[in-house]
Amino acid sequence: MSRQPPRPPRAIFRLAAIGLVIAILATAFAYVSGWLDPGWLTPDSLIDTLEADTGIHAGYRRNHAKGICVTGEFESNGQAAALSRASVFDPGRRVPVIGRLAIPGPDPNASDAMPPVRSFALLFRLPDNEQWRTAMNAMPVFSVSTPEAFREQLEASQPDPQTGKPDPDKLAAFFQAHPETKPFLAWAKTARRSSSYANIGYNSLNAFRFIDDDGNTHFVRWGVEPEAPFSPMTEAQKQDPDFLSQELRQRLADGPQRWHLIITVAEPGDPTDDATLAWPAERRRIDAGIVTVDSAQSQVDGPCRDINYDPLILPDGIEGSDDPILSARSAAYSESFNRRTREQAEAPNRHQEPQS
Template identity: 40%
Template sequence: MSTESDYFPTWLLSGLLTLAAPACLASDNDVTADQVVSALEKTFGVHQGERRNHTKGTCAVGEFVGSQDARVYSRSALFSGKPVPVVARFSMPGGNPKVPDTARIPRGMALEFRLPDGSLQHMTMLNTPVFGAASPQTFLDDIVAKTPDPATGKPDPEKIKAFKASHPDSLPQAEFLAKHNPPPSWVNSSYFGIHAFKFVNRDNKTTLVRWRFVPEDGEKQLSDDELKSAPKDFLEEKLIDRTRGGPVRWQMVLTIGVPGDNEDNPTLPWPDDRKAVSIGTLTISSATPQKGAECENINFDPLVMTDGIEPSTDPVLLFRSPAYAVSFSKRLNGK
C-alpha cells in the first residue's frame, strides 16, 4: 500500500491551488477559510497535529468496483468495472476528539480512490441527506454560536437559539437529526454526497447528479433506551469487529437531475421521483484506529476529482477545499 509521501505532491498541489480561493469567495460571502478554521479552534480548542473539523475518526481500507453502465453518464476511470483501491475514514464532525458516539450529530465517510494512472478521486459525505448551511457564512455563524461561554465552559443556549432563528437554512439538517437517532454502527448508515456534481461522458454531455452510498448491512438506528445506555465510544470497535467478520459493502447510487433542479444549495433535497441507478460497489475489508494509519494524513479535499467528474456551483462545496487546505497546512506543520 502506498505511503503518505507517495501521494503528498497531489495533496500539496490541491492545497496550493485552492488557498487562493478564499479571496474571491470573500467578495460574495465575506468569509475566508482562515476565519472558519480559527472559529473551529476557538470553539473546540487546538489539538496539535489533528484535524480542525471531524477530528474523531477511524481508518479503513478496501476497494471500489464501478459499473461500466455508469459510463453513459461519466467517462471517469472509476467506472471501468475493475477494482480500485480505496482508503476510507469514518468520522464525527466538530473539533472535539472526545465527542461521544451517541451525540445527535452527523456521521461522516470520506473516501480516497487511487486509480491505476496515479490520479485520485475524493468523496466526502455525511449520513444526512442535506447539509446544515447553504453558504459559508451560515457555517461560520453556526460555529461561532457554539463557542463556549467562559463563565460556564458551555455554549450559550440563547446564542444557539438566536442562530437558528436567523438562519433558516440550518433547520432542515437539524430537523432530520432530531427525527433520526444515531446508528449503532458506521456500517448501518447511508452516506450522502450532499452537494450536486456534474458527470461528463465521452461525448462531453454533462449530467447533473447527486450520489449516496447505501449499506448492504441495512440502515439502523439506536432505540431511545439504547441511546441512553450506550458507552461513550463504541463506533470504532464495532467497525473493526465487523470487518474482522467479513467485508462490508455499500452500493453507490446515483440520482439523475433534470433541468431546473437546484445545484447550488446543499440544504435542499431533490424530489423523490428522480431517476436513481446503482453504479458501483464499495467494499471495506479492514478498519483500524486512525493514529499512524493510512487515512490519518490524507486531506480528503472534495475537489480532488478525476476526469469525467466536475463540481457544481454550490458555494459550500467550493469553499470546503480552501478550508481543508488551511487545516491540512497546520497539521503538516505540527500545529
C-alpha cells in the same frame, strides 16, 4: 410596562442542542475563498476560531478528529458509464479505496454517543495516477447554503462564556431569519444515532457534474447505501465512548462490509448550488457498483492518516458544480491538513491513539 413576547423553553433548548451539532459540522464547510471579507474569515481565521473555542489537539484534524482508517475496493457495474467518462465507472473496473470513518468535532477523545452524524471519506485510486476523493456525511441536507448565512450561523453558535453553550435566544433568532435551515432542523430533531459505521448511508450533499464521452454535462449527487440493515445505538453502546471503531472491527472479523454507490441524476430546475435542498425522491437513481471495506487500521499510523479528503480532487469526467460550499470545504480542509501535518512533524511521538 412593556411585555416580553413568550417563548417556548423546551423548543429553545432543543435549538441550543441542534446549534451545537451545527457548530461542529459547519467548521468543515465555510466558504473562505473570496466571498467573505478576508479580514473576517480566511482559512487561518476560521481554524483559529475553532481552536479558540475547543482548544488545540495537536496532530489531529480540526474537524472529524476521531476516526478510523479503512481499506478495500470499488467494483463498477458499468451502469454510470453513460453519464461519466471517468474510468472508475468502466464496466467491471475494480479500483482500491482508502477510506476514513469518523464522527464530527475537533476532539479526538469525544464520545461516539454524542453526535448524531457519522462521516465516510473515500479515496479511489484510478488508472493513470488519477484520484477521486469524496467526503460524505450521514445526513440528507446541509444547514445553510450561502457564505453570508454561514457567517451568521457561526456568530449565533458561539459558546456563551458563562455556560459554554450557544445562546438559545441567538440561535432562535438565526433560525427564524433563515427559513432555508428548516429541512436540516427537521432532520436533526428526529435523527437516530446508528449502532455502527457500517449500517448507515452517507451523502455527498453537494452537487457535482458528470461529463460523458460526448462532452455532455449531467448534474448529480452521490451517496453510499449499506447492505447491512440499520439499527439504532443501544443503551450499552451509550456507555462505551469508543464503540463505533470496536463494533466495526468486530464486523470485519466476520467478513467485509459493503455499500452500494448510488448516483442521483438531476432534472432541469433542480438546485445545484444549494445543499440545503433535497432533490425530489422520484429522481433517477443509478446503482453504480459496490464499495467493499475489508480491513480497518488505526488513524495514528494507518493509510488514511496523511490524506486530505478534499472533495475537489476529481478525475477526468467529474467536475465541481456551482455550489459555493465546495470551495469552502477545499480551503478549510487544506488549512487543517497543513496544521496537523506540521505538528506531527514537529512532535512525531505526540500523536497517539485517542483514549477516552
